Amino acid sequence: MATPDFVLELRRHVGHAPLWMPGTTVVVMRSARADAPIDWESPIDPGSVEILCVRRSDNGAWTPVTGIVDPGEEPALAAAREAKEETDVDIDVRRLLSVEVVGPVTYDNGDVTTYLDVAFAAQWLTGHPRPADGENSEASFFRGDQLPPMNERFRRTIAKALSGQPRADFLAR
Template identity: 40%
Template sequence: MIPDFVSVLRKAVGPDCLLWLPGVVAVVRDDNRRVLLQRRVAGGPWTPLSGILEPGEAPAAGVAREVEEETGVQVVVERLAAVTSSPPVRHGNGDRAQYLEIVFACRPANPDSAPRVGDDESVEVGWFALDALPPMSERMRELIALVEKDEAAAWFAPSG
């Protein structure tokens, strides 16, 4: 679902303007060393849960909201794992965007939570063993690996 504030911006600038948007990514891991993933398009690659922050929304609250909306799973946000930027993308509706990605390590609040497709953004959601991940981009594997390092300091690309 496109947030209202993005729809307002799109009316003003059109689909070809590359919008720089604040995004959050949740790498949700359970006690069985599985990660919660989503597939946004039938037959498409799997990804960690992600979404756009609403204006004024705290990033940790936003990532928890996104996971619950998309999977029904409530999470505890444990730590900031990385700050990255996505490559520019053109969405299916023609809109161009690039995302500042705030990546969080999360765990399910209830270990027995069964994920379900919670909105029209996903066609499938599920838990996957870290050593048996489904088809996904190398970039998504790298985000999961950054969380798996379990480092206290968040990762970011150095300047220069």
């Protein structure tokens, strides 16, 4: 599902006017070796894990799984839901990585949105990634030291996921 129904309903009333939306990003990881589980309490060697990435259908960019948090939905549950909807994998959300403002983003149709993005690190549980809902043209695991090109925000979020630091990042002043 590309645009949630509640956003389409809002847009019926506000047109292209700026919207403030809750969003989520989730860095889904699995061990590159079945006999070596991820130690979530320590820095993670990028070569020891695989990270789930998707190629967006709209612009061809590679990203971690992202999405909009539904009204009343907990952000971590939204992250797990988005992973299932977009890639058909089940995950266990493990750690809050960051909270940040993203945007404003102006879409091709003129809609303007600014997101409050809540990012998480998650453990892959089951499923073979595939572009499950049309938002993405590809979904695949990549070794953490062989990721496809992506923007600075996503590289920073993945680095935070690999850092092992339990404290979430946020701008305080």
